[in-house]
Amino acid sequence: MLSGPAWRPVTVKPPPAGGFDLVHARLLLTHVPRRVEALASMVRALRPGGWLVIEDADPALQPLVCLDEYGPAQELANRLRQGFRTLMAGRGAELAFGRTLPRLLRGAGLDAVRADAFFPVTSPACSVLEIATVQQIRGRLLAAGLATETEIEEHLANVASGRLDLATAPLISAWGASRGSPGGPARSGLSVPWSDERRSIIELADACDVPTRWSCRTGVCHTCVTLLLTGSVRYAPTPWSRRPPARC
Numbered sequence: 001m002l003s004g005p006a007w008r009p010v011t012v013k014p015p016p017a018g019g020f021d022l023v024h025a026r027l028l029l030t031h032v033p034r035r036v037e038a039l040a041s042m043v044r045a046l047r048p049g050g051w052l053v054i055e056d057a058d059p060a061l062q063p064l065v066c067l068d069e070y071g072p073a074q075e076l077a078n079r080l081r082q083g084f085r086t087l088m089a090g091r092g093a094e095l096a097f098g099r100t101l102p103r104l105l106r107g108a109g110l111d112a113v114r115a116d117a118f119f120p121v122t123s124p125a126c127s128v129l130e131i132a133t134v135q136q137i138r139g140r141l142l143a144a145g146l147a148t149e150t151e152i153e154e155h156l157a158n159v160a161s162g163r164l165d166l167a168t169a170p171l172i173s174a175w176g177a178s179r180g181s182p183g184g185p186a187r188s189g190l191s192v193p194w195s196d197e198r199r200s201i202i203e204l205a206d207a208c209d210v211p212t213r214w215s216c217r218t219g220v221c222h223t224c225v226t227l228l229l230t231g232s233v234r235y236a237p238t239p240w241s242r243r244p245p246a247r248c
Contacts, residue, residue, distance in 0.1 A: 014041070014044070019045060019046055019047035019048075019050060020045050020046060020047060020050055021046075021047060021049075021050045021051070022050060022051050022052075022053065023042045023043075023045055023046060023050070023051075023052045023053070024052075024053045024054075024055075025042065025053075025054050025055070026054075026055040026056075027055065027056060027057060027171075028056070029054060029056055029097065030056045030057065030093050030094050030095075030097040030098070031091070031092075031093050033092050035094065035097065036104065039054065039104060039105075039108060040108055042054075043108045043109065043110065043178065046178040047178070048178055048179065049177060049178060050177070050178050051175055051176070051177050051178075052105065052110060052175065052176055052177075052178070053173065053174075053175040054101050054105070054173070054174050054175070055171060055172065055173045055174075056097050056098045056101065056171070056172060057098055057168070057169040057170065057171050057172070058095070058096060058097065058098030058099050058117075058169055058170050058172055059085055059088070059095045059169040060095040060096040061096070061098065061099060061169065061170050062119065062167070062169055062170055063081065063082065063085060063169070064078050064081065064167065065077050065078055065080075065081040065130065065166050065167060065168075066078055066164060066165065066166065066167070067121060067165070067167050068165060073155075073158045073163070073164060074164065076151060076154065076155050076158070077130075077155055077158065077159075077164060077166070079147075079151075080134065080141070080146075080147055080151065080152070080155055083141050083144070083146030083147055084133065084134075084137060084141075086144070086146060087137060087140055087141070087144065087146070090144075098117075098169075098170065098171070098172035099172060101115060101172055101174035102114075102115045102174050105174055105175075105176040106176070108176075109178075109179060110176030110177060110178060110179075111176060111177050111178070111179060112176055112177045113174065113175070113176035114174070114175055114176070115172060115173060115174035115175070116172075116173055117170045117171065117172045117173070118170065118171045118173070119167070119168070119170040119171070120167060120168055121165065121167050122165035122166060122167065123166075126166040126167060126168055127159050127160075127162070127164070127166055129168065130159050130166050131156060131159055131160070134152060134155065134156060134159075135156075138152050
């Protein structure tokens with residue numbers, strides 16, 4: 001069950017006690033200098049079976065704001081967008097961070113890692129975002145010599161006219177579950193988090209009031225035999241019947 005949301009500054013310090021069912025960060029880690037360590041801290045904040053969702057843009061994957069650069073207005077827009085990228089990189093942002101999220105989540109020990117991307121090619125929301133962004137960074141663009149006041153005003157007027165098809169960098173969303181993801185006896189329809197307090201799957205079934213056959217407890221039918229990909233399995237008690245090779 002999800003408790004109420006808790007807001008915390010991004011740090012690499014130990015997470016709060018108790019753990020969370022869900023940790024979510026959006027358009028954040030790419031701006032954090034110790035982003036990989038911050039991600040590891042988020043993973044540690046999860047309960048067994050909890051989910052981490054990270055969403056970050058990947059400006060290096062698609063650096064243009066006008067994909068169809070057919071005229072001076074589009075060329076100006078892309079030149080200012082390049083100036084924005086330059087400012088971001090100068091402040092330590094990782095412009096190719098979004099694409100690394102699936103690998104980083106797997107490397108942090110999460111299971112069931114998946115990812116997708118959102119990439120609008122033109123949208124009224126893109127125009128609103130562009131105006132807000134340029135207004136916010138216009139002073140830094142001018143100070144760095146990346147644009148003139150005339151160019152900024154011309155670009156804002158072009159955007160306000162509605163004649164520009166504006167895109168954004170792809171937003172990559174990646175998610176994964178901490179070890180101890182929910183599972184359970186398939187026929188029972190239950191889904192419960194695994195706990196190290198349970199010494200076996202049989203004990204987990206007992207705790208959930210799921211009846212098990214005597215053959216399950218003695219290992220003679222091999223109905224649940226599955227391929228063993230890695231590691232080893234300890235049996236208690238020892239099965240009466242030997243299992244097939246590379247199976248458990």
